Amino acid sequence: MIISSAGSYLWGFVLDQIIGDPRGWPHPVVGMGRLIAWGEKYWNCGTSRLRKLRGAFLAILVISFSFLLTAGLIRGGAYVHPWLGRALEVVLFASTLAGKSLLDAGKTVSTPLRQGNLPEARQKLGWFVSRDTSNLAEAEIVRGAVETLAENFVDGILSPLFFMAVGGVPLAMAFKAVSTLDSMIGYRNERYQDFGWFAARTDDWANYIPARLAVGFLLFAGWLKKLPVRHAYLIWKRDAKAHPSPNGGNPESIAAGLLGVRLGGINIYDGEIHHRAEMGDPLHELTWRDIVACEGLIRWATWLSFSTFLLLILIVKGGGLS
Numbered sequence: 001m002i003i004s005s006a007g008s009y010l011w012g013f014v015l016d017q018i019i020g021d022p023r024g025w026p027h028p029v030v031g032m033g034r035l036i037a038w039g040e041k042y043w044n045c046g047t048s049r050l051r052k053l054r055g056a057f058l059a060i061l062v063i064s065f066s067f068l069l070t071a072g073l074i075r076g077g078a079y080v081h082p083w084l085g086r087a088l089e090v091v092l093f094a095s096t097l098a099g100k101s102l103l104d105a106g107k108t109v110s111t112p113l114r115q116g117n118l119p120e121a122r123q124k125l126g127w128f129v130s131r132d133t134s135n136l137a138e139a140e141i142v143r144g145a146v147e148t149l150a151e152n153f154v155d156g157i158l159s160p161l162f163f164m165a166v167g168g169v170p171l172a173m174a175f176k177a178v179s180t181l182d183s184m185i186g187y188r189n190e191r192y193q194d195f196g197w198f199a200a201r202t203d204d205w206a207n208y209i210p211a212r213l214a215v216g217f218l219l220f221a222g223w224l225k226k227l228p229v230r231h232a233y234l235i236w237k238r239d240a241k242a243h244p245s246p247n248g249g250n251p252e253s254i255a256a257g258l259l260g261v262r263l264g265g266i267n268i269y270d271g272e273i274h275h276r277a278e279m280g281d282p283l284h285e286l287t288w289r290d291i292v293a294c295e296g297l298i299r300w301a302t303w304l305s306f307s308t309f310l311l312l313i314l315i316v317k318g319g320g321l322s
Contacts, residue, residue, distance in 0.1 A: 020100030232257025256280025
C-alpha cells in the first residue's frame, strides 16, 4: 500500500525540517512511553518464560494501538473535513521523523567542543547516549556524537521515511512505537533481558532493510561531498558485521570510512566496561570538525532518501502532489 497523498509526505518532511520537535508540544512518543512504562511496571515479573510472553504482548499491544489510533484519527479527521484529515496526516508524519532534532543534537555537542568547554560537551552528549560521559576526553566525546548521528540516521530518519512510503502514516507511527519500545526495554541486562527480547528483535527486523539502504544513501552523499567513497565501501565490507547490532554497523562503518576515523572501542555503562567492535581506520584524530562533517553527511543523505521515496511514490501513484 502506498500513501494516499504524496503532498502529505512532502509537507510532513518539510515540517520536521523546519520545527523538529519543539519542547513542550504534545508528542505521540510521550503517550507510547507512558503505556510502555505502565506495562513494564506491572508485567515485568515472574518466571523468565512469563516475562518473555508479557513483554511480547506489551510490544504487540503498543505497536497495534499506535497503528490503529493513527489510522482512526486520520480517517475521523477526513470525515469531518478532507483538509483536517490531510493536516493530521502531515503533523503525525512529521512527529515520526527526527531530522532536525538529530542535527540539533550534534550541534549541542560540537558547539561547546569548539569553544573548548569539555564539561558542557560531556553533559550534552549524556543527553543522547546511555554510556558514562563524565570523564570522556574530546576524541571520545566526538566518537560518541558521530556514532549517535550515524546510527540514528536509520531509525530516526530513513526508517520512518521508508515505512511512510510503504504504508502511510499509520505504518510509520507503528515503526515509531517499535523504536520507542526498543529504546525503553530493549536492553540486554538483568532487568530487560527477558521482558524486552521481543521489542529488541522487532526493532532489528524493522530496521533491516532501511539500514542497508542507508549504505547507498550515505555513500552517494559522500560522493557528492567528494569524500573517499571507495575507502568507505571497503571499510563497510570489512567492519560492519562486527557490530553487536545486525543493523548499526552499516551506517557507522560507512560514516567511519567517509570521515577517515575509527569508531567503536571502550564504553562504560553503569560502571561496567564494555568493548564495542572498532570500525574504520584512524587516519586522523577525532575533533569537533568530524561532528560537523557527519552532520553534513546526514543532511545530504536525508534529502537524497526523501527525494528517492517521493519520486517512487509519484511514479506509483501516477499523479502529482495532491
